C-alpha cells in the first residue's frame with residue numbers, strides 16, 4: 001500500500017510519482033488552489049524515497065482523497081489508471097472548464113533519486129490538464145508546505161520570504177527580552193547536526209540573517225557523510241547516543257539534531273567525555289518549553305495594568321500528545337494547569353486536534369510538532385495589540401501581545417518545522433535566561449524502552465483510547481495489565497506503563513514501556529514483547 005500522506009513509502013517508482021502528479025493537478029482544480037508535492041523519505045535511508053502532498057492550507061492531503069491516492073498508485077494497467085481517474089473526476093465533480101488551471105509547487109530533498117522522481121511528477125501534472133508545475137528545487141519539507149500556505153493566502157511566498165519572516169520574528173522576540181537576559185552558559189554556541197540532509201544547508205542560509213546566535217552546523221551533507229546514517233533526529237531520539245561528528249569536545253554544549261527533511265527537531269547535550277550516551281531533550285520537552293512561555297505571555301496579557309484595556313477573550317489553550325509522550329511530561333503539563341489531549345500516533349491526528357484550540361501546541365516525542373493559532377484569536381490579539389500601542393507601549397501587556405504575534409509568525413503554521421522550532425527554542429531560552437541544562441530540568445523523564453516485534457499479521461492488533469489499549473486480539477490487554485500491575489500484590493514496576501500498536505510505517509508491532517528505573521522499563525518492555533510474540537508471533541497458535 002502506498003502511504004502518501006505520512007510519506008512513508010520507501011520505494012517509490014517514477015510511475016507512481018507521475019500518478020501523484022495527476023492527483024495533485026486534480027486536487028488543485030477541485031480546490032481552486034495551489035497544491036504542493038514534496039519528494040522526500042524524511043528520516044529513512046538515503047536509498048528510500050517517498051512523496052508528500054500539501055493541501056491548500058499547507059497541511060497534509062485531506063484523508064478523503066487518501067483512498068484515491070492509494071488506488072491510483074497501485075493501478076495495475078494504464079487502462080485501469082485512466083478508468084480510476086475518470087470515475088474519480090466524475091464523483092468529485094472536478095471542473096475542466098478551461099477557465100481555471102492547476103498550479104503545483106514541487107520540491108525535493110537531497111536524495112539522489114529526487115531529480116528523476118520530480119521530473120516524473122511534473123510529467124504527470126503536465127499531461128492531465130493545462131497545468132503549471134513550478135519546480136522550487138531543493139527544499140525542506142516544511143518550507144514547501146509553508147510556501148503552499150502562503151501562496152494560497154496571497155502572501156509573499158518565496159524561499160527568501162520564508163527566511164525573512166523567520167529571521168524578522170526571531171529578532172522581534174530577542175528585542176523584547178527583559179533586561180537583556182542571556183543564556184547562563186559559558187559557551188553560547190549551538191551546534192546543529194543536519195543529518196547530512198537538506199536542513200544543514202538551509203540553516204547556513206538562515207544563519208546569515210540572524211544576530212545574537214552563534215551556530216555551528218555539522219553533518220551538513222557536504223563532508224561526504226550519508227543521509228540519516230548514524231546522524232539526525234530519528235537516530236538521536238531512538239538510540240540516545242551522540243551522532244557522528246559529535247563527541248567529547250562537545251561536553252556541556254547545547255546541541256540539536258534535525259531529520260533528513262528538517263521537519264523533526266530534538267536537542268541534546270553530551271554529559272561526559274567517557275561515554276557516548278546523551279542527555280536527550282525530546283519533542284515532549286520542546287512542547288513543555290513552548291507551553292511555559294505561552295502560558296506566561298497569556299497570563300501577562302490578562303493582568304490589568306494601570307489602565308483597564310480591552311475586552312476579556314477566553315483563550316482556549318491546549319496541548320496535544322500521543323501515547324509515546326513520556327509520562328513525566330504529561331504530569332508536568334497537567335501540573336501547569338494545561339488541558340492535555342491524546343491522539344493516535346501520526347501528525348495528521350495531532351494537527352487536527354491542535355486546530356480546535358485558539359492556541360494548540362502539538363509534538364510527538366520524536367520532535368515533530370508545531371503551534372497552531374486560530375484566526376479568531378489572532379485577530380483579537382492584533383486589535384488588543386493596536387489598542388495597547390495607542391495607550392502605552394511600555395506596558396507589559398503590550399510586550400506580551402507582541403511576543404505572541406511574533407511566535408505566530410515564527411512558528412510554521414502549516415506543519416512541524418525544525419528550523420522555525422529551533423529559532424523559537426533559542427528565543428525562549430534567551431528570554432528565560434536558561435541553559436539547556438535548566439531546560440532539561442523542567443522535569444525528569446521516566447526511563448523508557450521501545451522494542452519492535454515481527455508478527456504474522458500486524459493488522460490483527462486493533463487499539464482504542466488513543467492506542468493506549470488493545471481491543472483485539474482478545475486477552476492480550478489483560479495479559480499486559482497482569483504483567484504491568486501486580487505480582488503477589490506488590491507493584492512490580494513502579495510508575496510502570498506499557499502499550500503496543502501496529503506501526504504504520506514498518507511491518508512490526510511496536511512495544512513501549514516506561515517505569516521508574518531503566519531496568520524496570522527494559523524488563524517490562526521485554527515481557528510485553530514476549531506476550532506479543534506468544535499471541536501474534538510466527539509460533540503462535542491463537
Ligand SMILES: CC(=O)N[C@H]1[C@@H](OP(=O)(O)O)O[C@H](CO)[C@@H](O)[C@@H]1O
Nearest residue numbers: 006345346347364366503504505506
Ligand atoms: C514511535 C514513532 O516514532 N513512530 C513514528 C513513525 O510511525 P509508526 O506508525 O510508529 O511507524 O513514523 C511516523 C511518521 O514519521 C511518526 O509520525 C511516528 O511518530
Ligand SMILES: [Mg+2]
Nearest residue numbers: 042043259263
Ligand atoms: Mg521528516
